[in-house]
Amino acid sequence: MDFSLTGHQQLVQETARQLFTRECPTTLLRGHIEDPAASDPLWRHLREFTPLGDGPLTDLCLFLEEAGHVAAPGPFFATTALFAPLLAATGDERLAATLAGDTTGTVAIAGTDGIWLPNNDPVKTFVPEADRVDWVAIVADGPVLGVVDSPTIRQVHTVDTTRRFFEVDVEPDVAFRAIDADAVEAIVQRATVALAAEMVGTARRLFELTLQYAKERVQFDVPIGSFQAIQHKLADMALDLERATSAVQYAAMTVDAKDADRTRAVHVAKAAAGAAAKRAAKDGIQIHGGIGYTWEHDLHLFIRRAYASEYWLGSSEWHRDRLADLLF
């Protein structure tokens, strides 16, 4: 099993790192709280990378890890990790325009129970960015697919100010067509790993902010990072981050290879990413102390993103329960 990055993969990673660092400062995230259009300039830079939505998941994950590192808002995740793969798997004619970056879309599957399995619920929920994309692809029991352009939607507010979720009403006049059940499962798996990659990036940001702070903050005349209590917390954060990063890369490889271990690997990846993100968030704020408790400090932007992602596309506990179904 070879985890080394190819030259192409290194390029994807480096390109993403530079682009997101340059184009998505935390001032953009704060502007986005008041007006989601603040993310439009970022999208104009990301449009050319939408072909990642129909390429290897390993490449998309490397890119999204950097998106998570800056908690990037906007339609990129919904379009490349959900919408484009669904179009590709179902032979939808909108794919070409989507991969060209001319069209954006999102996907609605979960009913009001929040579980991402096809269902007959007339209301779909946790649909990302549904108000600002061109298309909403609705998957219902059958499974069937209907793509609509302006459904009735209501925002579902979470702690996260960087990703916006919506309820979507499934109107009686939606033109559904039958699609392959395996394709739906594969798309949800793919999106789950993609989200886990993003979460690893967010966890890495929380970790980096905290590590830097521990080196700089002086109390009792020494940097607090010289205290063993702080060092051990950071070592544990680093371990969870490292193992989650690796689990996500492994899961992406198994999905690309349609390997027999992929279902387990996907559950492991999301649960491990959740563990890393939650620990980075909790210990991160604790190590920051009072300054981390303020609105002015950027830490909370990433803590919010981490926690909302933890509960989207299956929480850590939900994925462990599915994993248990495969173990027993």
Added chain:
Amino acid sequence: MQLAWSPEDEAFRAELVAFLDEHVPPEAAGGFDYADAADRSGGELLPDWARAWQATLFDHGWMIPGYPPELGGRNCTPVQTLIYLEEMASRRVLRSFHFPGYAIVAPSLLEFGTEAQREIVPAAIRGDTVWCIGMSEPNAGSDLAGLQTRAEVHDDRFVINGQKVWTSYATIAQKCFCYVRTDPTAPKHRGISTVIVDMDTPGIEIRPLRHLSGVGGFAEVFFTDVEVPRENLVGELNGGWRITQGSLAHERAGLWVDGVARLETTIEGLVDLARRRGVDRDATVRRRMAELYERAASLRALGYKGFASFAQGSSAPEHSFMKMATSELSKECFEAGMQLQGAYGAVVDPDRGEEQGRWALGFLTSFAGTIAGGSAEIQRNIIAQRVLGLPRGT
């Protein structure tokens, strides 16, 4: 990134598998389960079949495949070494019952030893010579550099006085790779030397210690005016601290595959135990088993990722995490095995309870992992200071 190795590397695996199918002795096949090596050897630290098996591996170039044939290998690539460790671990085949010789002494002598010292390396790897490592002392555990066993330096010899403790294999070893203080006036890291001590030298007294699980295995070693020829010095006089760093690195770099494979086997055993106990529909039990599985699986991925950076020449910080994480997870797994047995969790009575105490004894044994070779707390210090670049405490 890809799941499959190259055809040449898979051919290497096939050759190994063919060798194992033909040569693995029945005692070594299906090897480690829940208990450690000593438990499976009928109380004997080093049974004859284990000696013969290690020699067979050496003679066929399968003992340390990355080394040349004269050192029990076949000059294979780093990837092939990983494949070797994978295959041995997944088949639960132990290559040796005593790791100090091949894993610590051999690489250290190859790097720091004189020509004459390098000549005794093959016997260390083949297992013909059993080695112990004289490191820990009653007052030098985590603070290894504080060791006090004293070696007076004469023109032609050292004279050693002092005591080592927790010395594994001392009761059966012919040689000791021993860390001694040769300059008591220098700062503590700069006054340590490494010497090779023959264990039959007059003045050495060995008192066996039993592990808390009850089995034998390590010992106290007392040195009283033990005379060691000057040519037994390894590396430079007062340069021993560098060698301790090297030897522990050898130990840590290759053990994760084995550690992860043991975890996976243990977790399979837990799932099976839960079924036999009739608690496999219990939501709490299921979630707990899945969590243990998730952690082991992600550690396997981390090990591979670390290997990829190691193979590309990076210092691979991932390896620093593996020992700490696998040993702590191992403790949790064995404790979970006790919990699954309810009131019978602590029972070791062979007439009561079908597990016969293997989880409870495994739990007691598993503490070795978070203490020996650098405690989990020291590992965290190392990660914080060397990997994360945090300042040392005062």
